[in-house]
Amino acid sequence: MELGLQGKTVLITGASQGIGEGLARSFGEEGCHLHLAARSGDRLEAIKSEIVSSNGVEVTIHAMDLSLPGAAAKLAAEVGDIDVLVNNAGVIPSGNLWDVDEKKWRDGWELKVLGYINLTREIYPRMKARGGGVIINNIGNGGEVFDPDYVAGTTGNASLMAFTRAMGGHSLDDNIRVVGVNPGPVDTDRIYNMLKKRARHWLGDEGRYTELQERYPLKRPAHVHEIADLIVFLASYRSGYTSGTIFTVDGGIASRRSVI
Template sequence: MDLFLTGKKVLITGASQGIGEALAKTLAEEGCDLHLVARSGDKLEAIKAEILKDHKVSVTVQALDLTKEGAIEEVLQAAGDIDVLVNNAGVIPSGSLWDVDEKRWREGWELKVFGYINMTRAVYAKMKANGGGVIINNIGNGGEVFDPQYVAGTTGNASLMAFTRAMGGHSLDDNIRVVGVNPGPVDTDRIYNMLKKRSASMFGSEDRYKELEARYPLGRPAHMSEVVDLIVFLASKRSGYTSGTILTVDGGIASRRSII
């Protein structure tokens, strides 16, 4: 299936690892030019080299802390005109209301919640002036599973879900699509760190985390491609009538109303 993405310019934040890294590589396979942003310049350069070895696309990288004052303006200046924005940067800390103090809560929201909002504000205006585009928010199913042991994350993700729906409900009037993706557990280091922390809390030892993993649908987290391929499809004109909605990829966890 031709996704008609060849030559499209895509800006990905949080592109140095996990979903961001995998997404960059998959979009390169589709012929997209890329602007990749993350804190780690070394990791970005390594990803760039790997992509350019296999694909004839343009890749620019920008090592930047997106919480720094003026950072978004720096990104827009460096990236130039873009067709697709994927908001992906940021991890909100897990823990209960008493585990996550105000400082850590605000730090997590500054990068992910306000980072997505502020980047969308800036990029939307530029896309509108240029005739259209696509904005994809990688959020997380914590916004649908109200887990008190992930209280800062579930609250932040729910806010981003509302933001995505609010923006995407009318954005096609400007030929811009705004959509969200809610991955559940994905096969990354982060999910295993979370499982080990939960295992220690539940069983008194991190070593029993495999018992929690076995409770996931199919007894495993999602494969990276099962999330990334959806994001790529949403970026394409094949998904041209999709806006103001959230697509959840979690094996049905949110519908079970249980995080594990």
């Protein structure tokens, strides 16, 4: 299927690993020019080199911490006009209310929740001024499953779901689409770290984390491409009537009412 993304310019935050890295490669394969933002400049340089070599597109890296004051405005000024923004940076710590102290909670929200909001605030008017664009928020199915052992994350993700719907409900008036994606467990280091923590708490041995993985649909987390490919499609004109909604990709886990 031709997605019509050739030559589009895409900004991806949190692009140095996991889903963000997968997105960078997938958009590069579609012929998109890329702005990649993350803290790890070395890792971004390596990804840039591989994408440019394979696809011949332009890739600009932005090694920065988006949780810092003024970072969103700085990044928006650096990238200039873009067609697609994928908010992807940030990991909110797991744990219950007493595991996640105020500092950890605030730090997690500063990068992911406020990071998405602040960058949207900067990018949206620029998209409107040049005639339109697409903003996709990679959120997480914790926003649908209110798990007390992921209390900071479930609360933050639910906030971003509400933010996405609130913005996307009227954004097509400005020819901008705002959409959210809620992945469940994905085959990245993050999910295995979370499983090990749960196994330690629930089973007394983090080495038994594979027993928890057996509960997943197909007995595995999602492959990165199963998330990235959807986001690339949502960014394309093929999904041109899609805004103000959230797509959950978790093999049905949220419908079981459990994040595991």
